[in-house]
Amino acid sequence: MSVDATLSFEEAMEKYDPVLGFEVHVELNTKTKMFSSAPNVFGDEPNTNVNEVDLGMPGVLPVVNKTAVESSIKIGLALNCKIAESCRFARKNYFYPDTPKNFQTSQYDEPIAYDGYLDIELEDGTVFRVEIERAHMEEDAGKLTHMGGAAGRIQGADYSLVDYNRSGVPLVEIVTKPIEGAGSRAPELAKAYVAAVREIVKNLGVSDAKMERGNVRCDANVSLRPHGRELFGIRSETKNVNSLRAVEHAVRYEIQRHAAVLDSGEPVIQETRHWHEDTRSTTSGRPKSDADDYRYFPEPDLVPVVASREWVEELRATLPEPPAERRKRLKEAWGYSDLEFRDVVNAGVMDSIEETIAAGASADVARKWWMGEIVGRAKVADVDPSELGVTPQVIVELNKLVEDGKINNKMATQVLDGVLAGEGTPAEIVEKRGLAVVSDDGPLLEAIDAALAAQPDVAEKIRGGKVQAIGAIVGGVMKATRGQADAGRVRELILEKLGVEG
Ligand SMILES: Nc1ncnc2c1ncn2[C@@H]1O[C@H](COP(=O)(O)OP(=O)(O)OP(=O)(O)O)[C@@H](O)[C@H]1O
Ligand SMILES: [Mg+2]
Numbered sequence: 001m002s003v004d005a006t007l008s009f010e011e012a013m014e015k016y017d018p019v020l021g022f023e024v025h026v027e028l029n030t031k032t033k034m035f036s037s038a039p040n041v042f043g044d045e046p047n048t049n050v051n052e053v054d055l056g057m058p059g060v061l062p063v064v065n066k067t068a069v070e071s072s073i074k075i076g077l078a079l080n081c082k083i084a085e086s087c088r089f090a091r092k093n094y095f096y097p098d099t100p101k102n103f104q105t106s107q108y109d110e111p112i113a114y115d116g117y118l119d120i121e122l123e124d125g126t127v128f129r130v131e132i133e134r135a136h137m138e139e140d141a142g143k144l145t146h147m148g149g150a151a152g153r154i155q156g157a158d159y160s161l162v163d164y165n166r167s168g169v170p171l172v173e174i175v176t177k178p179i180e181g182a183g184s185r186a187p188e189l190a191k192a193y194v195a196a197v198r199e200i201v202k203n204l205g206v207s208d209a210k211m212e213r214g215n216v217r218c219d220a221n222v223s224l225r226p227h228g229r230e231l232f233g234i235r236s237e238t239k240n241v242n243s244l245r246a247v248e249h250a251v252r253y254e255i256q257r258h259a260a261v262l263d264s265g266e267p268v269i270q271e272t273r274h275w276h277e278d279t280r281s282t283t284s285g286r287p288k289s290d291a292d293d294y295r296y297f298p299e300p301d302l303v304p305v306v307a308s309r310e311w312v313e314e315l316r317a318t319l320p321e322p323p324a325e326r327r328k329r330l331k332e333a334w335g336y337s338d339l340e341f342r343d344v345v346n347a348g349v350m351d352s353i354e355e356t357i358a359a360g361a362s363a364d365v366a367r368k369w370w371m372g373e374i375v376g377r378a379k380v381a382d383v384d385p386s387e388l389g390v391t392p393q394v395i396v397e398l399n400k401l402v403e404d405g406k407i408n409n410k411m412a413t414q415v416l417d418g419v420l421a422g423e424g425t426p427a428e429i430v431e432k433r434g435l436a437v438v439s440d441d442g443p444l445l446e447a448i449d450a451a452l453a454a455q456p457d458v459a460e461k462i463r464g465g466k467v468q469a470i471g472a473i474v475g476g477v478m479k480a481t482r483g484q485a486d487a488g489r490v491r492e493l494i495l496e497k498l499g500v501e502g
């Protein structure tokens, strides 16, 4: 059997339990690099944000970026880790053109943060605790672009391009302990875990956290063992998976592939794998043993990083509320159902609703406007709902106009469109367009007489007790008043006129 064959996911689950492990690399958004004063900027002309330290010129000395250390401590704290009182950098030696120094400055046996955990909420509401082994500081490598080869840009090219702008960009690598017991929820957990880490670093403000830019990258380790067996199987490590969907699919694919290999009686090879979005599959990278000889040794050019307990506590005091706790708090405060709240989160309007409530709207009014009106308009305009230009004040004002009986709901949506078209504030638009609910009964009665006269058969039905037929008369009045009547009042007046109980 070919090693790259797969079993169906269900078949794999009948026989094996998956064990997962994630190494998530987070690029920090510091102004300068981890050990040099070169700018840390994405997307600039290649090899412009590089200095002699990044290039490993002889005689240069690195200097630790204090903000990067602070950000690393914040990440450690947000992941419920212990923070080392003192920790050192180490050289991870390897020879490859993405690193001109021939070693990556990293941390080895003394990570800055260790022994943490993250509680991950799954779709069915259960909470799965992922234990964090460590979070350590290191620097990113340069970016290689292979011009030839299967995925290359130029057919038959035999060279690669290198951009050292990324060398020395501060990274935090977050490593989980082996995760057992996820069973068939392993792919979902993989996606939810990386999503949670991404959300945390974004919320801390320490990373731009854009996966499509490589700010957050995941290496996904997967192994299988037969049900009931204690010993772990051999793992594969799918490198640099850079979207949430891809993490989910890569874990799923690797589970299916491992199952096929194990079923065929062949050994699983401990290796890196590459994820391919187009075929939704992985291919073999390089073999990798746990004892890869990086000849780690303490970095002699840097003193240990000492994190005093006072400093750590100062940083802890600056941490924002964790995203999961914030969601829980808001859902309870607003009294939304699970489904309503999930819809709000998925539509990306939780913050907007919070602001609208703070501006004076009730939770239900805020949800009605954002979910019922604004999300749909944002979709049409192909922008984020928060970018449509609706301020909390607009909604509060619109709602007040309706509550005071100045305009009805239908007019309010027209006023909203006016606001979006830049015609002014809701009150100005109401004034300019002459919108107003006709509250004076006189003109309404006239319109009612006309509508009844136009549809005598309907009038007869209502008199005879078929009150539900009233819609046709109300409709006629609304049409005659160009939508400016209060439909409830019209209904009352019609019933009064016909001498029927509502
Ligand atoms: N048998 C296994 N099955 C699945 N995951 C495993 C297994 N053994 C270890 N892991 C996980 O794999 C990850 C290994 O990451 P770690 O950074 O420790 O080592 P590495 O991948 O060998 O090193 P490098 O950082 O150079 O890639 C951890 O998350 C660990 O929990
Ligand atoms: Mg690894």
Ligand SMILES: [Mg+2]
Binding pocket: 023, 173, 175
């Ligand atoms: Mg690692």
